[in-house]
Amino acid sequence: MPPDEILAEFVNRFGGRSFVDIRKGLFDKQLALLQDESRRKLACCSRRAGKTHVAGRLLVDRAHRNPGQKCMYLAITKGHARRLCWPVLHELNVRFGLGIAFNETTLTASFPNGSVVWLSGADNIREVEKYRGEKFCAVIVDEAASFGEEIGYLVNDVLYMALADLDGELILMGTPSASCSGLFFEEFTSDRSSWSKHHWTVVDNPEFPRWSGKPNWRELAARFVDDTRMMHGWDHNNATYQREMLGRWVRDTNSLVYPFNDSLNLYGQRPHASQWTTIIGVDLGFDDATAFEVVAFSGEHPALYEVDHYRRSGMNVTEIANKARELCDRWSPISVQMDTGGLGKTIAEEIRQRHAIPVEAAEKTKKNDYIELLGDDLRTGRVKVLKGSPLAEEMRILQWSDDKRVKEHPAFSNHSCDAFLYAWRCATHYTHTAQEPITVDEWVEREDARQYEQEQAREGFLY
Incomplete structure (x- = not known):
């Protein structure tokens, strides 16, 4: 449909209510994505390219064009969705006078024509399964590279049918990951893909605050990228520079937090031992996931085994306590190591007092040093992870935010990794002495x- 007809349709559906052109202020690459009529689209971008802003515009556009229908913005967790897209929708509502009613609890934005934009997360299979039975006219999956292999199930087994009724559109967008894996990577780099592909970087974005409104913005943008490269000591072939600033797919194992190897670190059946000692690690979240990891070790074997796991967003104190009790009854751990930062201290004390669970404050100092030591255990096969577990998926793709290897990238889920790290730090599998x-x-x-x-x-x- 031509743009003028779209605007006329907006006015008609709003009963004559004036409507500001939602395209106003978008640059050419953003506009191309917004106006692309393909049902399956990919947008691969650098950092600060303006992809989340155009995601918000696209959701508003589709909500207005489809009265009474649902659109969804999906991130790796509900917390990520809130931080990334919720402010964009609020800003657009004020800027264009859209009359949106926001529900801060459910993260839904309701429009005057009855359509709804829903923000949510998909950090585990249980979260993904709740979208079965829903009917959407548009779904955006942001930071799609952060989903790893799970995105294939999300797209092909769940969202495909959720979009079928309305012939809805699906948009996967994000920045390339160091692991170069998953459906987003496979479709964007395949010459045979049927998905419509879009690519742009920060140098295409005239609205970046540093140079917005300046006539020489292209020169300033190019200088910014080059200054960033030199500040970090990157050459032009540096993998992080290629991914973060140029939006190119370059595999780089040095950027991954954990040296996880499927053939070395996955297992199907735990070996026999006369006695196993177990520990539970818990990483607390609410919008982000709460993760439980149960590990076991024995003096008869040199490796530490992941034996159970659970991960879910939105858990309250009672649900956390009930899950901890369930796992304690099943595994009889010598300790429950829990993240007690922030509200975690209050939650841990509540669980100790009311539920008689042996919760201890997880040791969190020198985290990066212990990540390196855990990496040694992974490289030597002294850590074994269950096939198909959230921990395995996180360890495959979790990457550092930059080459300094100080902080994990915020776009990637690390909750199961942190829970495992808490338990691993208390385990004594390293005392095993092999017989000559x-x-x-x-x-x-x-x-x-x-x-x-x-x-x-x-x-x-x-x-």
Whole structure:
């Protein structure tokens, strides 16, 4: 539909109410995405390119064009969705006088024509499954590279049918990840993909605050990118520079927080041992996920095993306590290591007092040093993770925010990783001492000596 007809349709559907052109102020690359009529679209961008802003514009546009229908903005967690897109919708509401009613609890934005924009998260299968049965006219998945392999299930098994009734559109957008994995990566880099592809960077964004409104903005943008590169000591081939500033897919294992290797660190069945010791690690969240990780170790084996897990957003104190009690009853841990930062201290005390669960404050100092030590355990196969667990997915794709390797990237979920790290720090699997290997002849000689001593003892020659 031509742009003028779209505007006329807006006015008609609003019963003559005046409507400000939502396209106003968008630059060409953003406008191309907004006006793309393809049902499946990809937008791969650098940092600060203005992708989340155009996501908000697109949601407003589709909400107005589809009275009484639902649109959804999906991030890795509900907390991420709130931080990224909620301010954009508020700003657009004020700027264009849209008359949106915001519900801060449900993160829904209701429009005068009955349409609703819903912000949510998809940090585990349970969260994803709740979208079954919904009917959407448009869904945007932001920071799509942060979902890893799970995004394939989300798109193909859940969202495909949720969009089918209205022939709705699906947009995956984000910045390339260091792991170069998942459906977003595969479709964007494939020559055979049927998805419509869009790409732009910060140098295409004339509204970036540093140069907005300046006639020489292109020169200033190019200088900003080059200054950023030199400030970090990057050359033009640096993988982080290529991903973050140019929006290009470049695999870089050095940017990943954990050296996770499927063939070395995944397992299906735990080996037999006469006794196992267990510890539970808990990372607390509300909008972000609360994660539980149960680990087990034995003096008979050198590795630490993930044996159980749970991760969900929006858990209250009672739900957290009930899940902790359930896992304690199942595994009889020697300790429950819980994140007690912020409100965590109050929650931990509540669980200790009212539910008699042996909660201890998780050790959080020198986190990066212990991440490096955990990395050594991963590289040497002394950590084993359950196939298909949230921990495995997080460890595969979690990356550092920059080359300094000081802080984890905020676009990636790390809740299961942190819960596991709390438990791992208390485990003593490293005290296992392997017996030196011996030859068959040595074993026979030792066995003969042992049997001889037993025989002599029975006959009374040894005292």
